[in-house]
Amino acid sequence: MKKILSVNSGSSSIKISLFEMPAEKCLAKVLIDYSNQQKCKATLTLADQEEVFIDHFSGKLHPIALTLQLLIKYRLLKSSQEISGVGHRIVAGGEVFTKSTEITSAMMEQLQDLTELAPLHNPANIAGIREASKLLPNCRQVAVFDTSFHTSLPPENYLYALPLEYYRKYKVRKYGAHGTSHRYVAQQAAKMLQRPVADLKLITLHLGSGASAAAIKNGCSLDTSMGFSPVSGLMMSTRSGDIDPSALAFLLDHGAFQNIDECLEVLNHHSGILGVSEISRDMREVQRQLSTNQQAALAVKMFVKRICDYIGAYWLELGGADAIIFTGGIGENDCLIRDMICRRLECLGISFRPCYNQTHQLPFDFSNTDSSAHLLAIPTNEELMIARDTFALVAKSAVEE
Structure with a gap:
């Protein structure tokens, strides 16, 4: 069994879940609202239970650092070393990233270049990666892209009726979003049917x-x-x-x-x-x-x-x-x-x-x-999809080593 941290960073809130894989058991969920930097709100919910922790804290403490403190305090982790991988939701991967990918320093530079595709979301996603890498330096980090599910669109669906040179030169096209959610509920629908x-x-x-x-x-x-x-x-x-x-x-x-x-x-x-x-x-x-x-x-x-x-x-x-x-x-x-x-x-x-x-x-x-x-x-579960992709890449890397 491996423990995977799933991070869904937004512009004013962050959702983090701890999963036991491959059983896909959610051990805890943390929701942090930092829209008010002076009085941020953190909520910890244990598996199958009501909210067990609500607190306000200064925005100077990064949500991922706070989450690790809470998970250890409530004995969901003995230490942060138990975490095998951290998966991060990234809104926009452009045409560069067509599938979930293990994060490297070179990849971070590419992500930075794609910020203008999702200026409200990608900066927060990137900040979450940097913080997790600092707090968990020996832990594999994985990027799961909302846009990757839509890379299967045919050209007649993703191109705009603009001069084609704008696509060739600037990559202006339809990228879509919410791909992690659409992919998850499609799989769940297949199970139901x-x-x-x-x-x-x-x-x-x-x-x-x-x-x-x-x-x-x-x-x-x-x-x-x-x-x-x-x-x-x-x-x-x-x-x-x-x-x-x-x-x-x-x-x-x-x-x-x-x-x-x-x-x-x-x-x-x-x-x-x-x-x-x-x-x-x-x-x-x-x-x-x-x-x-x-x-x-x-x-x-x-x-x-x-x-x-x-x-x-x-x-x-x-x-x-x-x-x-x-x-x-x-x-x-x-x-x-x-x-x-x-x-x-x-x-x-x-x-x-x-x-x-x-x-x-x-x-x-x-x-x-x-x-x-x-x-x-069907309730969506983007955090579980992130955990699935992260676990698959972590397991693959372990085999290759």
Whole structure:
């Protein structure tokens, strides 16, 4: 048995899980919110238990250092030397990294060069790698890329209709994101349906603060909604999703933004559910005001409509689907959004059982027996996918040595 640390670093929070592999047993989860540097919040949850530790600490202590302290304090580790490998989620790997890779100094330089593909995420991911390498110098570090699952997209799906020289020279193309999540739930759907993932056509919907859709055929990503960056595609909590670039040029010319950096700030942090509702970025809060606030209702309708647009496109691209999968915070827990989406899909022969849709015993299938596709709500587990890839590379390196 080997212990693997799975690190999912975000711009304002970090999720770290300790796994016993290959049993895939999660020993503990740590969630650290450091959006407030003066009073960061740490939560430790043991396997199959409620939260057992909540504390506030100064942001001067790196979350990975704090996590190791907590794991040792609560006797989940005797010492940090027990850890065999650390896997890090990296949002953007560009065309350079097409699979999970063991981290080297040369690779770190390449990662730094790719920062502009995900300026909100990659710097935090890289900082996590540097800290883990410092704290665990003898431990193998592995990078697991969100974009790698989408490297199977054919050129007609990943290229933009721009002069081709922009792709040749600058590598401007669709890269996608959330690949770790889409890959995981596709594998879980195959288990639920008792069929090989290589035989399935799936539409996966990762609906959370960030949101994306993917068309998966024979276990490989065929198309996905996010593009060159994670701001495009579906409407999200604060990200705009697809928008006519001419509208942005118009707003820039009329002084709505002072420069392109301010424009990107609005697209990433002030748009989406928050921008339309003018209430909150949190879908739960927006839904509380559905009956009394027209903008809340409009935001929800737009969110649902754009998801259905992509489902329709992917249904045609795949030639139908064996299942539509809902995952992410909204996808897993919001029965109203699932209900609104599925009612719009009746023209595809899709039908569902409303009473089953209300259940919270994940995972579950809430489709009718005569539905043209299964409707699955599956909790994602990006940390487990990171641990799986990390363990595989650590085991491979051990054999080669």
